[in-house]
Amino acid sequence: MTLEEILRVPTAPTPAELAEDEWDDSYCCSYSQDGTRLLDAENFPSAVKVREGCQVICDGVFAFQDYMAETSHPDGEIPLEERNSFLDKITLPSSVTHIGKGAFNECGYLESIRLPKSLLSIGEEAFCDCWNLEKISLPASTRVIGPRAFQGCINLYQVRLNKNLEAIGKDAFDDCESLETILIPSGTLDRFLALLPQELHECIEEI
Numbered sequence: 001m002t003l004e005e006i007l008r009v010p011t012a013p014t015p016a017e018l019a020e021d022e023w024d025d026s027y028c029c030s031y032s033q034d035g036t037r038l039l040d041a042e043n044f045p046s047a048v049k050v051r052e053g054c055q056v057i058c059d060g061v062f063a064f065q066d067y068m069a070e071t072s073h074p075d076g077e078i079p080l081e082e083r084n085s086f087l088d089k090i091t092l093p094s095s096v097t098h099i100g101k102g103a104f105n106e107c108g109y110l111e112s113i114r115l116p117k118s119l120l121s122i123g124e125e126a127f128c129d130c131w132n133l134e135k136i137s138l139p140a141s142t143r144v145i146g147p148r149a150f151q152g153c154i155n156l157y158q159v160r161l162n163k164n165l166e167a168i169g170k171d172a173f174d175d176c177e178s179l180e181t182i183l184i185p186s187g188t189l190d191r192f193l194a195l196l197p198q199e200l201h202e203c204i205e206e207i
Helices: 003-008 015-019 189-195 198-203
Strands: 022-024 029-031 037-041 047-049 089-091 135-137 158-160 181-184 204-206
Touching: 015 037, 181 189, 181 198, 189 204, 198 204
Parallel strands: 047 089, 135 158, 158 181, 181 204
Antiparallel strands: 022 029, 029 037
16 A cells, blocks of 8 residues: 555544444444444453454544543543543454554553554554553554654653654654653664654664
8 A cells, every 4th residue: 555545544433334333242342344443442341352354443442531530520621640541451453454543542551552563554643641651663564653643651661663664743752751762773764863853863773
């Protein structure tokens, strides 16, 4: 797929898909009829295993929702420390190619995730405010990191990028205050100096 084709893949669930979804009782998730798209999750447990054959994790599927707050807040203002999705372990199958916008937004218990070798794109704010996420390693297939994809991952200290990466969105690693090392393949320094903002250049290390 070209970069343009990757960026055009829809990651938002449609009303028609949601109306005809297939519910997975084991992990409280719903899929499209053909099983290729994970559409939604409700009251999900702390651990989820995504079905083999799923290609797209749709927008906001595992993100924090207001009903998850530990205490009631009639004014609607939920304190930052309570904005934390229940999810702390996710197993992705080898079939996943796209992670949608905000898919894991505010999954504060998530410490690690193994991205599948098939993954092409990580959407906007996909892992935003995953406070306990410590390391991320992109498979060779990944071509796109969306804007603010890892923004606010305050414990993220190491990122490993791949030689096929073509686009890194604005503020992808903004407010990652623990980030020390961005590992890149040998011979790609000039390209990553262009892809990454100036303030992260000192973190780059060729391997």
